[in-house]
Amino acid sequence: MFEKILENVAAKTPLVHCITNYVTVNDCANILLACGASPIMADDSGEVVEMTSICSALDINIGTLNQRTIESMHLAGQKANQLSHPVVLDPVGAGASSLRTNAAHGLLETIHFSVIRGNISEIKTVAQGNGTTKGVDADGNDAVTEDNLEKVVAFAKGLSEKTGAVIAITGAIDIVADAEHAYAIRNGNALMSKITGTGCMLTAVIAGYCGANPDNLLDATAAAVCAMGLCGELAFDKLQKTDGGTSTYRTYLIDAMSKMNTELLNGGIKIENR
Amino acid sequence: MFEKILENVAAKTPLVHCITNYVTVNDCANILLACGASPIMADDSGEVVEMTSICSALDINIGTLNQRTIESMHLAGQKANQLSHPVVLDPVGAGASSLRTNAAHGLLETIHFSVIRGNISEIKTVAQGNGTTKGVDADGNDAVTEDNLEKVVAFAKGLSEKTGAVIAITGAIDIVADAEHAYAIRNGNALMSKITGTGCMLTAVIAGYCGANPDNLLDATAAAVCAMGLCGELAFDKLQKTDGGTSTYRTYLIDAMSKMNTELLNGGIKIENR
């Protein structure tokens, strides 16, 4: 169903500016190349405005943020907004420290994000807003299950309405929603949580897909979530045939993305409208 | 012999806060996940106190230290001490520059470390203390061999008595000692020195094992050293069956850690009391 999304990525080779963490930055660069995009990593406040200007999308990931890079995130995000480039936020660890929570909220106040992707806990933190305002009501549970799916979908739609961003909540079941439509996606494999960076890599791929499809952010995001989850499944299938462990699994995951195409995606996609 | 150590890791999934270098940080995160722990990397002074508070152990690695992160190491280390979390020091490159040597000594003055792991040269630098005091007498040789083993064991025990930390000196033969007991461990493979990060990864695993076994730091450290060395052997065995090189070896090493268990460990462990 996402033929056009993938076609645009292949045709445009979108350049993605990433201000991201140093833990998974190499994986993000490699999966961007694997998915048909091209990465630029730059985080000095003296160059991020120029760098983001020559790109098609901006990926802001707060995984190892510091005072210096927070400023760069603001500068780059504002410029990307001026240029109407898709801007994707990965609020890694929001809620775990005040610095991260406040940084995420500060970014949301000055930048319009096209997509926000995180686990349910990070997205809830984002939703709670700064200061005393509770903002969108977040479901109390920390995992998306069949039981609370409807509530999480409603939460995601509400947050999208509030922020204007497509909301991607990833976990055992993934939710991708704008204010009016939502997808529930059941691709993926539990082993993805045993390697670092699957979330960061997904966010980078979302930025790449959105960079090539700026007029269809909901579907671009959903396609990236499906593709990444399916790569997790394909990598697991391959791992079963060897006696590899988690590091081999990481290799197979990125390998799978470098071979992803519409036929593979449509053959393995597990998505429903909600 | 380390059944309980591994059981506790599996049961607790200890969260390890790493302030570490950007060269091997991805490998450290992945091997922590592989060994049954969970990593948090954060180095901004504005969040390290909160981050270390929600963890079970702290890993301080000075591999690419800078003025900003040295301050963060002090703040996190002191907080971890207040909370009685195990704190592990990897004095990467201590002795190679004044900044590193002084940073290591400065950290040792304000933080009580649970474990200090390095090669013989780094540990000697740590032992010499700040300023003119020579402190614990270090053996003159730069490799641990059968010939100087007894002297190095005595040195390690002395340094442990002085610092209160378990001392892990790794090389062809590994020594793990507290003030009264020492282990000599002969697991490992020479190829481990042909990939970057085996030392950093080991320190991270030690932090994970200690985080789950705060009351048995000597055995937790020894178990981690044995496990890592055995992974190096298992990875080498597997490499012999393929025509892989050093990058494949790195993959196999982390793979092996993701499959390590008590049965494997007890089947391959090469440890003796000294």
Added chain:
Amino acid sequence: MFEKILENVAAKTPLVHCITNYVTVNDCANILLACGASPIMADDSGEVVEMTSICSALDINIGTLNQRTIESMHLAGQKANQLSHPVVLDPVGAGASSLRTNAAHGLLETIHFSVIRGNISEIKTVAQGNGTTKGVDADGNDAVTEDNLEKVVAFAKGLSEKTGAVIAITGAIDIVADAEHAYAIRNGNALMSKITGTGCMLTAVIAGYCGANPDNLLDATAAAVCAMGLCGELAFDKLQKTDGGTSTYRTYLIDAMSKMNTELLNGGIKIENR
């Protein structure tokens, strides 16, 4: 033809100080080990002078430069010049932002580089000099082809004469030139551009080879370019026999470097004098 170059690397295990970007730093460290060198990564201004002093060569890569590390690059470069250590510049992204372009030019003003390696666009930016001076005339095209090869060779020789550095322009065809001699090298594989870091890794290997061959920088650089390109070919051949993707390709590339030797190199080298 590069027997002596490789012999010296094997005999000396040159220690290479890298001030490099955090995207590909792990790959650079691993390929340095794979090629028979040894890496030290250190970027704090308080230690780079000491660190570079104990090394045989310095690799300055501006891939994720910032104000702090630019200063360190200057300090280390000047010290390496004083000690007559080979200093290699990788002007990653020069031309993409003023900060990078100015940083590259600033480094060239205060440091004598032994080798400058980049793609044609980066090298042209380097050649244009600071301010209004156009300096060496750069060819207008952005790829080295059979058609413009002669012009690019002349450009490279001219830039070498101006800077005193060996110039390595890498792409589908690689040019390595000093003021009087040039090599055209046709090793390599197109898939190398689908993983991050092949350029950075090559620059690191050049630094390693030059560190062991300070009196033969042109051939050391050409040997490194041939070796890296041949690794790209060997990795691709191996990939064809498995169903691997780009991440496996990266693993095979570094694997190939860990197995490179004179016999392999001479069997696969595609080099001509120009």
